[in-house]
Amino acid sequence: MNNSFKEATEAGPTMQVHEMVKELYLQSKKFWLELLKAEERYLEKMQRAEEKLNGVDARINELKKHAGINEVPLQRLTDLKSQLKPQVDKITDPAIEIKAYVQEAVIAREELKNAERSLENSLNWHVGKTGKKVAAIFIILVGLFFAWSSEAPSVFAFIFVPGGLYVLYCSLKADTSAGKFHRQAALADLVLDRLPEYAQKEYRRTCEEAEARYKQEKEETRKRFFSHLEQASSRIREYNAGIGMQEAPWEHRSWQNWTPVSNPAVSLRFGTVIVNTSNDT
Incomplete structure (x- = not known):
């Protein structure tokens, strides 16, 4: 080749x-x-x-605990959720919105605790919120009695009436704070349900x-x-x-x-x- x-x-x-x-x-x-x-x-x-x-279920339970949702009476929570449901139906991204709702519930819960502490300090009687309201009204009536009575010193009127009014104010503020907290907790729970x-x-x-x-x-x-x-x-x-x-x-x-x-x-x-x-x- x-x-x-x-x-x-x-x-x-x-x-x-x-x-x-x-x-x-x-x-x-x-x-x-x-x-x-x-x-x-x-x-x-x-x-x-x-x-x-x-991890969704674990996150839901964590947020519920953080917001104090389980502290709201069940029947009260159910009724509020039924009333407030239309307000959260328009939410398109609950994963983002839930942060704001939980934070509002946390703030309302803290306000309630502060109001309850003020009420506790205003009258150190272990009679509950309703009992303290009755006691506050009784104190106010006693103060007015002293104010209207010509025989009683007027100084008692200035002691009992303002004291009773303050206890009544603290009691009403605690009720208002509780209502606000229950409402925010119900809203947060509605978003969590989604x-x-x-x-x-x-x-x-x-x-x-x-x-x-x-x-x-x-x-x-x-x-x-x-x-x-x-x-x-x-x-x-x-x-x-x-x-x-x-x-x-x-x-x-x-x-x-x-x-x-x-x-x-x-x-x-x-x-x-x-x-x-x-x-x-």
């Missing part, structure tokens, strides 16, 4: 095919790693969404977005891979098409001094197969 024919076989298209196969392998590995990373991101998003959904349904919607939305993104990344990677594969296949087909041109008949003078090539050929044509697909049999 002459030198030109031998060199063309060893260092020509054969080496090009070697490089193409190597490049195709490296690109395939790269695309496969991209697919694995896309799948990891998808699974991570799904896991975070599921953990967030599973969190599970909203969390389910958010979970489904997150899953759908994650799945759509994963499919998009897979499709983009697949397109780039098959585009590269098509280019490599086209070059290999060109090489295969040229193999026939490198053949030499047995009578050709190139066979007189033939020696094996140093590198084996990537492909070798040794015959032709004709397949007839027109007949099923």
